[in-house]
Amino acid sequence: MKRLKAPHDRGSALGESPGVAGVQIKGRLWLEKDGETFLSWGRVVLLERIRDQGSIAAAARSMGMAYSHAWTLVAGMNRLAGQELVGRTFGGRHGGKAWLTPAGEAAIGQFWVLVEDFRKWLQTRKVEELPKS
Amino acid sequence: MKRLKAPHDRGSALGESPGVAGVQIKGRLWLEKDGETFLSWGRVVLLERIRDQGSIAAAARSMGMAYSHAWTLVAGMNRLAGQELVGRTFGGRHGGKAWLTPAGEAAIGQFWVLVEDFRKWLQTRKVEELPKS
DNA sequence: TAGCGTTATCCTCAATAAAAGATAGCAAAA
C-alpha cells in the first residue's frame, strides 16, 4: 500500500481563519486523559470508518493505515475511555468484526461538535496589520 | 548544552480545560502564511528573549537552542512578515546585536492576546460524560 | 473439521522536521 500521508502528519489543522495579508490562524484540538491522546481528528475518522465498514481491518485498509496501527489506536481509546468505544469479536465465518458502542457514537458526536465550534470561534478572530517598522 | 526539550516538541499545548473523568481538551494555535508557520508559542518566546537579551545568540543559549536553529526561525519570521520583526547588525565590538522592531513587538502582543482568548474559550468548553455501553 | 478473514500482539522501520555542528565574515572598540 502506498503511503497516503507523511508519517508525522498528525492530521489536518482543525480550523483556520482568513487574515490580513494572507496570514491565517491555525489550530488543532484533541482530548487527553492522563497525558495521553484520547481523541483526535484522525482517531475519530478511524472510528467512523469502523462504524461504516464493520471491522478494524477494513477501516484501516480504507485509510491506507496498517491494521496494527489502527488496532493500537482502538485499544488505546478503549483503555482511556474506561469502557469500550469499539466492540470486537474475533473468530467466526468472517474472522471477526468490530462495531461502535453507544459510547463510541457519543464520542464521535461530541468531538465533531467541539471541532465545529472551534472552527466558528477561529473565524471570529482576525490578525491585525503589523505597524510598518 | 543539554537538550532541554525533545526535538519535536512543538511547544506547550496552548490551553487546556478540566473535564469529566480526567479528560482534558487540549489545543494549539499558530499563525501561518503561505502554508508556512509564521508565529507559534516557541517562536514568540524566542522573540521575547531576543528583546530581553539583545542578541539572537544569547536568546538561543538561554533557551538551550542551537544558534543556527534560532537564526533560521528569525529569518523565516522576517521573511514571512514581509518586514523585519527582528533587526540585526553584525560586526562591532561585541560581534553584533539584534532587537525587536515595533512590528516584532506588535506581533508578540497580538499572539499572546490570541492565546489568552483561546485559553478562555477552552475553559468554556466541557466534555460530556459518555453513556455507559 | 477445514477454511476463512478477522482480532491480538509482537518487533522493526522510516519520514521528516527539529536540532545541532562547523566555520566564515564582519566591524566597532580597545
Next chain:
DNA sequence: TTTTGCTATCTTTTATTGAGGATAACGCTA
C-alpha cells in the same frame, strides 16, 4: 591593528512516533 562575539550559512545528526511486517489465535459456517 588586534580582539571579540556576534551574524550568516552551510551541512549533518537525531528524535519522534506514525507506520508497517509477520504470525498466532479464534470460532462461525459450510
